[in-house]
Amino acid sequence: MTFRENANISTGRARRGGGGGGGMAVGGGIGALLLALVIMLLGGDPGQVLGGGQQQQDPSSAQNVELSECQSGEDANEDVDCRMKGGMASLEQYWSEVYPKAPAPTAILFQGSVSTQCGNATSQVGPFYCPVDQQIYLDTSFFEQLKSQLGAQGGSLGELYVLGHEYGHHIQRYTGALNASQQDPRGPESGAVRVELQADCFAGAWVGNAATGENPLLEEPTQDEIRSALSAAAAVGDDSIQERMQGQVQPHTWSHGSSEQRMGWFMKGYESGDANQCDVLNANSVDDY
Ligand SMILES: [Zn+2]
Incomplete structure (x- = not known):
């Protein structure tokens, strides 16, 4: 998906670096509890991957934390960091109308490791x-991994899908849907899977609207770009990841849904362009997309 060259993306809430708004200011006892709250793009146990990271603030990244070089759609088309900032501007445009109750979150682009109020994290956990x-954390080197290790075809809409999915979790924080993830974290029809599939559907609903309205920042996506988003959604399916990493698929451990389900819910959001169609939590089955 490409940005309109003259689109103004300067309002996008994204910045570089560690910081994370206070890091480990939370008390030790609460810290352990908070670790479990983190919502990751990929499966896996947050406790295993969070908490061990040494925060190393890159001095060069600290100089330009606001991404002030990212001003126009042209910048967003050329540079992945600017693309994330532009994506945040477009996502805010969409969600501030559809669900104004949720204040806009910020995306933190980090390299290697980062300190957050959910604990320290390394890039290994993937975007979260x-x-x-209330911040989205993303090391853009993940997009390379998405291609080389997880089998996505690459492309800018695949990247923006990831951002839109994380933004969806922020909306879920306000609708209350995130609780279902904590209460029922594993299994093919679990609350966690439903929360993840809803975030995919939310990403699709945004993509379906990002080129419309009074002042759209993005061009209408091409079929090829939609395929890029679908291949990214498929690459982060539990079955696909398990097949690659373990050689066997174990649905009882799923936390994010299958490749087919992730694509299906993304498309439901995209084709309807209506986030209200994303009621995975109350669906009879997660296959009802
Ligand atoms: Zn997620």
């Missing part, structure tokens, strides 16, 4: 959302 500080 921390409901405590």
Whole structure:
């Protein structure tokens, strides 16, 4: 998906670096509890991957934390960091109308490791959302991994899908849907899977609207770009990841849904362009897309 060259993306809430808004200011006892709250793009146990990271603030990244070089759609088309900032501007445009109750979150682009109010994290965990500080954390080197290790075809809409998915978790923090993830974290029809599939559907609903309205920042996506988003959604399916990493698929451990389901819910959001169609939590089955 490409940005309109003259689109103004300067309002996008994204910045570089560690910081994370106070890091480990939370007390030790609460810290352990908060670790479990982190919502990751990929499966896996947050406790295993969070908490061990040494925060190393890159001095060069600290100089330009606001991404002030990212001003126009042209910048967003050329540079992945600017693309994330532009994506945040477009997502805010969409969600501030559809669900104004949720204040806009910020995306933190980090390299290597980061300190958050959900604990320290390394890039290994993949992109994630921390409901405590309400920030999206993303190391853009993940997009390379998405291609080389997880089998996505690449492309800018695949990247924006990831951002839109994380933004969806922020909306879920306000609708209350995130609780279902904590209460029922594993299994093919679990609350966690439903929360993840809803975030995919939310990403689709945004993509379906990002080129419309009074002042759209993005061009209408091409079929090829939609395929890029679908291949990214498929690459982060539990079955696909398990097949690659373990050689066997174990649905009882699922936390994010299958490749087919992730694509299906993304498309439901995209084709309807209506986030109200994303009621995975109350669906009879997660296959009812
Ligand atoms: Zn997620």
